[in-house]
Amino acid sequence: MIVTVCGHADAQLNEKEKILLETEFRKLIKASENCEFYLGGYGDFDGVCYNVLKKIKQDKGAIKIIFITPYINETYAKLKIYKNMYDEIIYPEIENCPKKFAIERRNFWMIKKADFLICYIKRNYDGAYKTYKYAKTHGIPYMNIATDK
Numbered sequence: 149m150i151v152t153v154c155g156h157a158d159a160q161l162n163e164k165e166k167i168l169l170e171t172e173f174r175k176l177i178k179a180s181e182n183c184e185f186y187l188g189g190y191g192d193f194d195g196v197c198y199n200v201l202k203k204i205k206q207d208k209g210a211i212k213i214i215f216i217t218p219y220i221n222e223t224y225a226k227l228k229i230y231k232n233m234y235d236e237i238i239y240p241e242i243e244n245c246p247k248k249f250a251i252e253r254r255n256f257w258m259i260k261k262a263d264f265l266i267c268y269i270k271r272n273y274d275g276a277y278k279t280y281k282y283a284k285t286h287g288i289p290y291m292n293i294a295t296d297k
Contacts, residue, residue, distance in 0.1 A: 149180035152258040154279040155193025155268030161293075165268070168293045170200050172266060177204065177211055184212040186258045187234075188251070193268045193276070198233070214238055218254035219247070255279040265290035 151173075161169065177183045185201055187194050201213050215234040231237065240257035242250060252275060259265065265283045269276060269292050283290055 149176065149182065149263045150184050150186060150261050151176055151264045151266060152186040152262040153194065153197045153266045154188070154255060154258075154276045154283075155191070155197075155294075156270060156274060156276045157191030157193070159191065159193035159196070159268045159270075159294075161193075161196055161268065162295065165293050165295050166196065166200070168295070169196065169266065170204070172291055172293065173200060173204055176264060177208055181210075183210070184214055186214050186216050186238075186261065188218070188255065188258070189215050190251075197266070212236060216240060216254055216258050218242070218250035251275060252278065256282055259283045259286060259288055262288055264288070267292050268294050270294045270296070 187198055198213065201211065205211055205213065212235040214236045217237055217239050220239050240254055242253040242257060245253045255275065256279070259279060259282050262283070265280070265288050267276065267280050267290055269280045271277065280290070
């Protein structure tokens with residue numbers, strides 16, 4: 149199972165939302181023998197998801213946390229932190245995409261691969277919202293963990 153996440157870059161999850169996020173991740177892992185989590189690596193929501201998944205990985209071990217990069221260039225390649233943080237790094241088939249659209253195209257690529265989406269959507273604008281709408285349009289099952297939307 150491939151699970152992807154999207155949420156507002158400035159997401160500030162409360163304790164209830166953090167518990168809900170971890171509970172949902174654990175349910176998805178329990179439901180599938182092989183669970184891969186696709187993260188974009190930007191913003192507060194991706195950071196919270198990464199930290200929760202690392203904690204779960206210490207318990208369960210059998211999950212993969214994968215960074216999906218929107219760019220390949222020399223500067224980006226030098227960021228070895230990603231190699232140490234994630235189990236794998238994938239660059240999707242978006243080579244001919246202009247740089248200003250790369251993150252959006254990467255997000256849509258992640259949705260096309262996903263079996264499930266965990267999102268944190270409180271407002272109806274920005275890249276996270278566009279990704280969420282794209283997932284809904286394509287029939288991807290999802291859970292929005294924002295409790296006060």
